[in-house]
């Protein structure tokens with residue numbers, strides 16, 4: 001799933017390329033993509049794109065009085081194309097056709113339709129459920145005392161940091177990287193962090209997410225590719241050597257994601273139980 005650095009670079013690139021472009025027409029081939037019906041998506045015709053920005057892990061296409069709020073979910077991509085999508089393209093979810101034949105296209109890989117969009121009056125964006133419930137951005141990280149207050153919850157760090165209401169922008173990939181950078185167990189509770197641990201995690205937000213964004217700025221050209229070259233150190237690297245201490249990176253498999261960590265530096269040398277095994281035995 002695209003997270004803060006991926007969505008941010010997408011917004012920056014799209015904004016650079018599409019700002020000022022007039023919208024000729026818009027349609028939503030995805031039957032369940034649009035979560036709003038009034039105003040209809042056709043109301044975008046004739047409007048001008050002012051820019052594209054990020055809200056948490058979502059994208060906002062600004063067109064003055066109307067905005068399009070888009071959640072890519074796990075398999076969606078918002079890209080600018082030089083041509084129009086074939087109407088037979090089953091990946092198309094929302095097509096915003098621009099002057100000159102270009103098209104801002106929301107596509108989704110796979111058969112599921114989970115990516116969604118809302119067309120909202122700009123003044124209502126802030127009050128929309130998906131936006132109103134967002135915590136502060138993980139990057140740049142909020143001031144340390146606010147950060148400490150946000151994390152002061154008796155919940156494991158892994159789900160806590162991924163909870164967009166607590167802090168916005170972190171998902172299943174970058175949470176592993178942040179915890180590894182801060183040398184913290186995914187199963188440590190937010191409310192049990194000492195001052196030093198909180199400071200390390202706070203610094204990790206700025207360093208890790210900032211470095212990821214910087215990396216994308218260097219390697220991503222005008223077009224954002226389907227698959228971003230994520231500079232990951234531990235996530236998806238189970239079985240490889242920890243780049244810092246050389247221990248073998250371990251993984252815990254959950255139903256729809258994998259948690260990776262360095263046992264030497266994050267869990268006091270303990271290899272945690274992989275729940276995949278217990279699930280197979282059920």
Ligand SMILES: [Zn+2]
Pocket residue numbers: 242243244245246247262263264265
């Ligand atoms: Zn290590």
